[in-house]
Amino acid sequence: xxxxxxxxxxxxxxxxxxxxxxxxxxxxxxxxxxxxxxxxxxxxxxxxxxxxxxxxxxxxxxxxxxxxxxxxxxxxxxxxxxxxxxxxxxxxxxxxxxxxxxxxxxxxxxxxxxxxxxxxxxxxxxxxxxxxxxxxxxxxxxxxxxxxxxxxxxxxxxxxxxxxxxxxxxxxxxxxxxxxxxxxxxxxxxxxxxxxxxxxxxxxxxxxxxxxxxxxxxxxxxxxxxxxxxxxxxxxxxxxxxxxxxxxxxxxxxxxxxxxxx
Amino acid sequence: xxxxxxxxxxxxxxxxxxxxxxxxxxxxxxxxxxxxxxxxxxxxxxxxxxxxxxxxxxxxxxxxxxxxxxxxxxxxxxxxxxxxxxxxxxxxxxxxxxxxxxxxxxxxxxxxxxxxxxxxxxxxxxxxxxxxxxxxxxxxxxxxxxxxxxxxxxxxxxxxxxxxxxxxxxxxxxxxxxxxxxxxxxxxxxxxxxxxxxxxxxxxxxxxxxxxxxxxxxxxxxxxxxxxxxxxxxxxxxxxxxxxxxxxxxxxxxxxxxxxxx
Numbered sequence: 001x002x003x004x005x006x007x008x009x010x011x012x013x014x015x016x017x018x019x020x021x022x023x024x025x026x027x028x029x030x031x032x033x034x035x036x037x038x039x040x041x042x043x044x045x046x047x048x049x050x051x052x053x054x055x056x057x058x059x060x061x062x063x064x065x066x067x068x069x070x071x072x073x074x075x076x077x078x079x080x081x082x083x084x085x086x087x088x089x090x091x092x093x094x095x096x097x098x099x100x101x102x103x104x105x106x107x108x109x110x111x112x113x114x115x116x117x118x119x120x121x122x123x124x125x126x127x128x129x130x131x132x133x134x135x136x137x138x139x140x141x142x143x144x145x146x147x148x149x150x151x152x153x154x155x156x157x158x159x160x161x162x163x164x165x166x167x168x169x170x171x172x173x174x175x176x177x178x179x180x181x182x183x184x185x186x187x188x189x190x191x192x193x194x195x196x197x198x199x200x201x202x203x204x205x206x207x208x209x210x211x212x213x214x215x216x217x218x219x220x221x222x223x224x225x226x227x228x229x230x231x232x233x234x235x236x237x238x239x240x241x242x243x244x245x246x247x248x249x250x251x252x253x254x255x256x257x258x259x260x261x262x
Numbered sequence: 263x264x265x266x267x268x269x270x271x272x273x274x275x276x277x278x279x280x281x282x283x284x285x286x287x288x289x290x291x292x293x294x295x296x297x298x299x300x301x302x303x304x305x306x307x308x309x310x311x312x313x314x315x316x317x318x319x320x321x322x323x324x325x326x327x328x329x330x331x332x333x334x335x336x337x338x339x340x341x342x343x344x345x346x347x348x349x350x351x352x353x354x355x356x357x358x359x360x361x362x363x364x365x366x367x368x369x370x371x372x373x374x375x376x377x378x379x380x381x382x383x384x385x386x387x388x389x390x391x392x393x394x395x396x397x398x399x400x401x402x403x404x405x406x407x408x409x410x411x412x413x414x415x416x417x418x419x420x421x422x423x424x425x426x427x428x429x430x431x432x433x434x435x436x437x438x439x440x441x442x443x444x445x446x447x448x449x450x451x452x453x454x455x456x457x458x459x460x461x462x463x464x465x466x467x468x469x470x471x472x473x474x475x476x477x478x479x480x481x482x483x484x485x486x487x488x489x490x491x492x493x494x495x496x497x498x499x500x501x502x503x504x505x506x507x508x509x510x511x512x513x514x515x516x517x518x519x520x521x522x523x524x
Contacts, residue, residue, distance in 0.1 A: 090417070090444070091417075094416075094417050094461045094462070095459060095460070095461040096417065096456060096461045096462070097383065121359065121383050154356075155352070155353075155356050155358065160443070160444070160445075160446060161439055161440075161443070161445065162443040162444070165443075170440075174436070174439075177423055177436075177439070178423075178432075181422070181423070181424040181427075182352070182422065182424070183422075183423065183447070184422060184447040184448075184449065185445070185446040185447045185448075186446075186447075187446065194358060197357060198357070199356045199357040199358045200356070200358070
């Protein structure tokens, strides 16, 4: 196997295990608390991230690991894994099954392997650079969209308005909401999955950390779609990104609609 | 068995069958087209509604049946079934698995049995008046919410903005979107299911026909929640309803936020 195939296989095996960790916690109950930024963290986040770190560290001790909840492991080479153990913690704590685990491998900063696994609805997408994109075992390719009328029939997935407010960009959010009839808030990895599968024409997600978008980048590009970073800034010493992904003409349309002068 | 228990059992058996009809169509592919009002109708809608009509008509020939797609059957008594074969047709046609079949029985206009079945995510809620509410085989009761701070941590599910635009009420939609950080567009029966399960504190859904809300009414009330019709009008000779459902204090909060003067 090529290195990338080995890394993808490892990532999928780790995701099988983390799906199990999440399902066990959901079945038995778990505790959650607010972090300083008023976001939630749960026992599940911590257990899943520890599990990923143990498994990746055991298999690839020279690789770095960045995760949402625990201490960074520095890379002794080109490869760094980025992990969001539970993307959509608010969904998890509320009993909305649209949360997931995100695992990506960066090669000198560029995502080359990505896995998005949603155990609550038994859905998974993955890709390795140059090897295509897969959803639930089937290779996927995004259909194109012909014209503006067809774009109006698409669903546009967006993150929650509070994410846009947090970066001072609620105006573009509201403008998009007003300008397209099919805008729906499908936050976190579920929105990304919809865009990767072409169920949504695009996903618009602002204020992300790198582990929130790294898997989507390689998966949507391997599916024939586009991924664009349309904004970057530092908040509390941490880099945040505004991203669009999906079918090329829809992403273009959304960008124009959001950036248009009011 | 009491009459209501008989009717509920029948509705659940019919839903088992319609889940199968939908899954078969999704697996094999189906065609869809725009209706005059630009909404979608598919072969799946028609096949499911015909199936429900055949099964209900065979079991209860004296009952009436109203459905979204086919000719009404008049009741020769107190009971009328209302059916939305595919609630969330746009989700179905786009490959978003959050659509479902809605079946309710009205006794002189009042919902007394309700079933909401989402075969795409294998989820189901049901109730019969006086017999409690059930989700996926477990009896459910809505937790209450203590204070305004806790209300801010709830998820508020809303229908798509276009539904509010269609009835000229986009201002209350936009006001709610701005006033609560956890507003998410979870359209159709998935939003209703979230409110019934308490995953969302409330569901806000405007411009509905009776089959869109009849099952939710009996299910959420049997779960200890509230259901309110906050607006009614006729559009093209058809009655449309604006509804709120969920945990009593959250529904109250949402009503105040939407109706507040700007």
